[in-house]
Amino acid sequence: MPTDSAFRPLPCPRRLSWYGWLAVLLLAWSLAGCGSLPxxxxxxxxxxxxxxxxxxxxQWLQQRQAADQARHPSAFVLLSGAAAAYGSRLALIESAEKTLDLQYYAIHADASTGRLLRGLVAAAKRGVRVRILLDDFHSAGSDAQVLRLAFVPNIEMRLFNPLAGPRNSTLFRTFNALTDFHRAQQRMHNKLFLADNVVGIAGGRNLGDAYFDQHPSSNFIDLDVMAAGPIVRDLSRSFDSYWNNERAYPVSSLVSRAELERMETAEQAAARAASHAHNTPLAPIWDQTPMDLQSAPWIWAAASVLADKPAKIALEGEGPTTTAASASADPSGTPETPPPAAALPPVLRPGAGTMAVRPGLRSGRDTPALQADSVVDGLLALIQRARQDLLVVSPYFVPGDDMKQAFAQALQRGVRVRVLTNSLASNDAPLAHAGYARHRPQLLAMGVQLFEMRSERAGLRNSLSAGSTAGASRAMLHSKLLVIDGGLVAVGSMNLDMRSQLQNTEIALLIASRALGRQAQGNIDAALIESAWQVTLSDKGRLVWRAPLGSGLEDATSEPDASLPLRLMLQLIGPLAPDSLL
Known part of the structure; x- marks a missing residue:
């Protein structure tokens, strides 16, 4: 089961004795210590x-802007549901003429991704330059087969912040991570899908069956925004800063095509052969027709990008992190080098290790410059401007002291603060839930309204996953979204947790639009009423989970739908896990 968590369970054979395990650990440790990056x-x-x-x-965008008499140069579509998310990506692949740039934390080697990747290969064959930047953490084991794209003509692929060691050994990679723990914990969590530097998709969704409602047992409820216009150039600047960073290693420098072929399982080889021979479709429930970009419900709005720079995850004591062996021309034929800081537009002035953002959003008056040490810090600064309503959707929610302070100040101003996160049963990273659970009583006592997603998909009518067709599979919240006073919407890769704030790099779109705000808030309101438990405090100070309206369920006094072993784990192991790593 793919996960967005930075931790993956290790296999646990039971036949090894204690001495056998010790020998394995010592061998793995010694071999891991020998591994190094090129x-x-x-x-x-x-x-x-x-x-x-x-x-x-x-040209289409210019014509559309003129026809709509748009006041703003950039346009947006809220992609609520797996079908829209998938169809929009297919549309970008088929519409691109010059470039396709993809940046992801995880790309899983499965059926839904296979259809997209075959489209990328077809685009490369017709002359589109394809660049794929992937965080290294999930590029091992069966998912390593995605790296074969690096050996396709006109496709370039780089891995960000890679681990040393073989990709077919979870044990060795784990020990390499332990020997370089600080760096291994710092992951590139950004997610972008950009076509011709004109239209792009940003949000929290990785690429894989579970992110497109195709997994037979467990699927993520996710959210994206498709953007068009000058705002996409800001997203591309962020992409280029990672692509040209010294932490981005060309795949060919880390693994050979022959090694990947040897790692391919018999099942993968058979599936690949069948897909090439018959262009095997996904499940019949899928409509694989690309989205019609022209007829999409575009909303023209002011917007800005809040993005971490790759230098955020540089090791302490390192110098500048952008290096270049040589310069290459862009697809238009004009040689380019990264622009100096002074040449960047006001919305993206480099700050201390991040992008310092000046949203430039108008709601009766100009907003002041926004300086932040991270995307999450920038969002906390925006929360300080809330006057009436704050709606937070974060699947992994582990508030630090500054986050709780921002909520407390908002509540003192009379702001209604609501948070939707995962329940223990719907969370694919139970340790992250442990970090949230220890803050839950304090948040409720402050006046924060907490809602936890039901894990049962049966009967779920959730506008966040409109068009969902996975039946009674387990539902796991994965959307990352803030709506401030109904008019400022932040959608991106970030969670409101300490990992996003301190460890990962993230990116978010800030969109000032009452229309988009009403759409997003309406979707979430429906989810809060129909698909989430509301957590409250009883008169005696105990937690009570109020059942969703019309669900026919009874209120609960312990983590609903969670098994006894899971609840015991939360109580025993949870207190030992530091917030900064959750």
Whole structure:
């Protein structure tokens, strides 16, 4: 089961004796210590398309803006549901003429991803330059087969912050991570899908069956925003800063095509052969028709990008993290190098290790510059501007002291603060729930309204996953969203937890739009009423889970739907896990 958590369980054979385990551990430790990353790796510099307006997508956007008499240059579509999320990505693949840039924390080697990746190969064959930047953590084992794209002509693929050691050994990679624990914990969590530097998708969704409602037993409820216009150039600047960073290693410097072929399982080989021979579709429930970009319900709005720079996850004491072996021309034929800081537009001035954001959003008056040490810090600064309503959706919610202080100050101003997160039963990372659970009584006492997602998909009518067709599979919340006063919407890769604040790099779109705000808030309100437990405090100070309206369920006095072993784990192991790693 794919996960967005930075931890993956180890296999646990039971036949080894204590001495056998000790021998295995010592051997793994010694081999892990010998592993190292390659040095002096060539990283040709490349950048986003410099003249996107000359593409068919660029010309279409200009015509659409004129026809709509739009007041703002950028447009947005809220992608609520797996079908819209999948169809929009297919549309970008098929519409791109010059470039496709993908940046992801995880790309899983399964059926839904296979259809998208075959589309990328087809795009490369027709002359589209494809760049794929993938965090290294989930690029091992069966998912390593995704790396074969790196050996396709016109496709470049790099791994960010890789671990040393073989990719077919969970044990060795785990011990390599332990010997370099600080760096291994710092992951590139950004998610972007950009076409011709004109249209792009940002949000919390990785690529894999469980993110597109195709997993037979467990699926994520997720949310994306499709953007078009100048705002996409800001997203591309963020992508380029990671792509050209010294932490981004070309796949060919880490693993060979022959090694990947040897790692392929018989089942994977058979599935690949069948898909190439018959173009095997996904399950019959899927409509694989790409979204019609022209008829999509675009909303024109002011917006900005809040993004961490890759330097955020540099090791202490390291110098500048952007290096280049040589420069390469962009697909328009014009050689480019990364622009100096002074040349960047006001919305993206480099700050101390991050992008310092000036949203430039108008709601009767200009907003002041927003300086932040991370995406989460930037969102906390925005929370301080809330005057009436704050709605937070975060699947992994582990508030630090500054986050709780921001909530307390908002409540003192009379702001209604509501948080939707996972229940213990719906959380794919139970330890993260442990971090949240220890803060739950204090948050409720402050006046924060807490809602926890039901794990049962049966009977779920959740607008966040409109069009869901996975039947009675387990539902796991994965959307990351803030709505402030109904008019400022933040959608991105970030969770409101200490890992997103201190360890990962993240990216978010900030959109000032009453129309988009009403749409997002309406979707979430429906989920709170129909699909979530509301956690309250009884008169005696005990937790009570109020059943969703019309569910026919009874209120609960312990973690609903969670098994006894899971509840015991929460009580025994949870207190030992530090918030900063959850």
């Amino acid at each position: 040095r002096d790796v060539p990283r040709p510099v490349s950048n986003a398309l410099s003249q996107p307006e000359q593409t068919a997508l660029g």
